[in-house]
Amino acid sequence: MTIANSTSTDDLGSAAQRDRRKRILDATYDLATAGGFDAVQMRAVAEQADVALGTLYRYFPSKIHLLVSALGRQFEETATRLNEREIPGDTQADRVLYVLKRMARGMQGDPKLTEALTRAFMFADSSVANEIHVVGMSMTSIVTHAMHGGVPVEGSITDRDVAVARVLGDVWLSALVAWVTGRSTAAETAAHMDTAIHLILRD
Amino acid sequence: MTIANSTSTDDLGSAAQRDRRKRILDATYDLATAGGFDAVQMRAVAEQADVALGTLYRYFPSKIHLLVSALGRQFEETATRLNEREIPGDTQADRVLYVLKRMARGMQGDPKLTEALTRAFMFADSSVANEIHVVGMSMTSIVTHAMHGGVPVEGSITDRDVAVARVLGDVWLSALVAWVTGRSTAAETAAHMDTAIHLILRD
DNA sequence: AACAAAACTGGAACGTGTTTCTAATTATGC
DNA sequence: GCATAATTAGAAACACGTTCCAGTTTTGTT
Numbered sequence: 001m002t003i004a005n006s007t008s009t010d011d012l013g014s015a016a017q018r019d020r021r022k023r024i025l026d027a028t029y030d031l032a033t034a035g036g037f038d039a040v041q042m043r044a045v046a047e048q049a050d051v052a053l054g055t056l057y058r059y060f061p062s063k064i065h066l067l068v069s070a071l072g073r074q075f076e077e078t079a080t081r082l083n084e085r086e087i088p089g090d091t092q093a094d095r096v097l098y099v100l101k102r103m104a105r106g107m108q109g110d111p112k113l114t115e116a117l118t119r120a121f122m123f124a125d126s127s128v129a130n131e132i133h134v135v136g137m138s139m140t141s142i143v144t145h146a147m148h149g150g151v152p153v154e155g156s157i158t159d160r161d162v163a164v165a166r167v168l169g170d171v172w173l174s175a176l177v178a179w180v181t182g183r184s185t186a187a188e189t190a191a192h193m194d195t196a197i198h199l200i201l202r203d
Numbered sequence: 204m205t206i207a208n209s210t211s212t213d214d215l216g217s218a219a220q221r222d223r224r225k226r227i228l229d230a231t232y233d234l235a236t237a238g239g240f241d242a243v244q245m246r247a248v249a250e251q252a253d254v255a256l257g258t259l260y261r262y263f264p265s266k267i268h269l270l271v272s273a274l275g276r277q278f279e280e281t282a283t284r285l286n287e288r289e290i291p292g293d294t295q296a297d298r299v300l301y302v303l304k305r306m307a308r309g310m311q312g313d314p315k316l317t318e319a320l321t322r323a324f325m326f327a328d329s330s331v332a333n334e335i336h337v338v339g340m341s342m343t344s345i346v347t348h349a350m351h352g353g354v355p356v357e358g359s360i361t362d363r364d365v366a367v368a369r370v371l372g373d374v375w376l377s378a379l380v381a382w383v384t385g386r387s388t389a390a391e392t393a394a395h396m397d398t399a400i401h402l403i404l405r406d
Numbered sequence: 407a408a409c410a411a412a413a414c415t416g417g418a419a420c421g422t423g424t425t426t427c428t429a430a431t432t433a434t435g436c
Numbered sequence: 437g438c439a440t441a442a443t444t445a446g447a448a449a450c451a452c453g454t455t456c457c458a459g460t461t462t463t464g465t466t
Binding site for chain 2: 443444445446447
C-alpha cells in the first residue's frame with residue numbers, strides 16, 4: 001500500500017523477481033538500521049517490502065540467511081570501493097590499521113545495523129555457508145589489499161598474507177562482537193585492533 | 204526425580220536455593236550435551252531441574268544468561284585444573300599451542316555442548332556482561348599461564364602478555380565459532396590456531 | 407489463445423522464549 | 437506460635453520465527 005516503486009504498469013517477468021529481492025534486502029537494511037536485530041521481524045520485512053510472508057521465505061529461508069545476505073551485499077560494496085583506491089600509510093601495519101579503523105568507524109556510525117548484521121553472522125550455521133563465504137572473502141580481500149598498499153597485482157599475494165588477513169579478520173570480528181554487545185567501547189575496540197595489528201605485522 | 208543430590212534431609216534455607224541453582228545448571232548441562240542449543244528449552248530445563256518455569260526465570264533472566272553461566276562454570280573449572288599443572292613445551296608457542304589444542308579437543312569431544320555454549324556466548328548482549336567477564340578472565344588466565352610454562356609468579360605477567368593472550372583468545376573464539384557452525388573442520392581449526400600462534404609468538 | 411507450471415498472496419497455525427498472574431508454600435521476625 | 441514477607445508452583449497468555457495451505461496471478465510453452 002505505502003511502498004511500491006513500480007516504474008510503470010508494465011512489470012516485466014524476471015525483473016519483478018529482481019525487484020522483490022532488492023525490495024526485501026532494502027527493507028531489511030532499513031529495519032535493521034532503525035532498530036537492530038530485534039526490529040528485523042519477518043512479518044515487518046514482508047510488509048515493508050510489499051511481499052507475502054511466504055514469498056519472503058521463498059527468497060530467504062530464514063531470518064539469518066536474510067541478514068547475512070544483507071551483510072554480504074554491504075561488505076562486497078565496501079570491498080569494491082576500497083579495492084579501487086590507494087591505501088595511505090608507509091608500512092603494512094599502518095595501511096591495515098587505516099582500513100580496519102575506517103571500516104570500524106563506518107559500522108559504528110550505524111550501530112543498530114551493525115548489531116543486527118553481526119548477530120546474524122555469529123549465529124549462522126552451516127546452512128548459511130555460502131553467504132558467510134562471501135563475507136569472509138570480502139574481508140580477506142580488503143585486508144590483503146591494504147597490506148599491499150593498493151597494488152592490484154594478483155600474484156604478489158602469498159599464502160602468508162592470506163593467513164595474516166584471516167587472523168586479523170578473526171580479531172576484528174571478535175572486537176566487533178564485543179563492541180556490538182556492549183562489552184567494550186569504541187575506543188577500546190580501536191586500541192585492541194591496534195595492538196593486534198602491531199603484534200602480527202611488525203616488520 | 205532423577206537428580207537431587209541433597210546431602211541429607213535437613214535442607215537449610217539458602218542451601219535450598221543453592222540446590223536449585225545447581226540443579227538448573229546441571230539440567231542445562233545435560234540437555235546441552237544431549238541435543239545442543241535447540242534442546243536447551245526452558246520448559247525442559249525447568250522440568251528436569253524440578254522447578255517451575257517462573258522459578259527458572261527468577262534464577263536466570265534468559266536462556267542466554269543460563270547458558271553463558273554454564274559456560275562460565277565450565278571454563279573456571281578448566282582454568283583451575285590447568286593452572287595447577289606444569290605445561291609441557293620449550294617455547295611459548297609450543298606451550299600455548301598445547302593448551303589451546305587440548306581445550307579444543309576437549310570441546311570437540313562434546314560437540315553438542317560446545318555448540319550450545321558457544322552460540323550463547325556469541326549471542327550475549329551487555330546484560331550478560333558479568334557472566335561473559337568470567338569466561339574472558341578464565342581464557343586470558345589459561346593462555347598467560349601457558350605462556351609462562353606454569354610458573355605461578357604473578358608479577359611476571361606483563362601487559363604485553365595479556366595483550367597477546369587476548370588476541371589469541373579472539374582467534375581461538377572465531378575458530379571455535381567456525382567449527383561449531385560447521386564452516387570449518389576440526390583439522391582446519393587446529394591448523395588455523397597453529398598459524399596464528401606462530402605468527403604472534405615467534406621468538 | 408489455451409494450458410501447465412511456477413510464483414505469489416493472505417492468513418491460519420505451531421513451537422518455543424518470555425511475561426504475567428494467582429494460589430500455595432516456605433522462611434523470617436516478633 | 438503467629439503474622440508477614442519471599443519464594444515457588446502451576447498455568448495461561450503473548451511474541452515472533454517458521455510452516456503450511458487454498459486460492460489467485462504470472463510466466464513459459466505450444
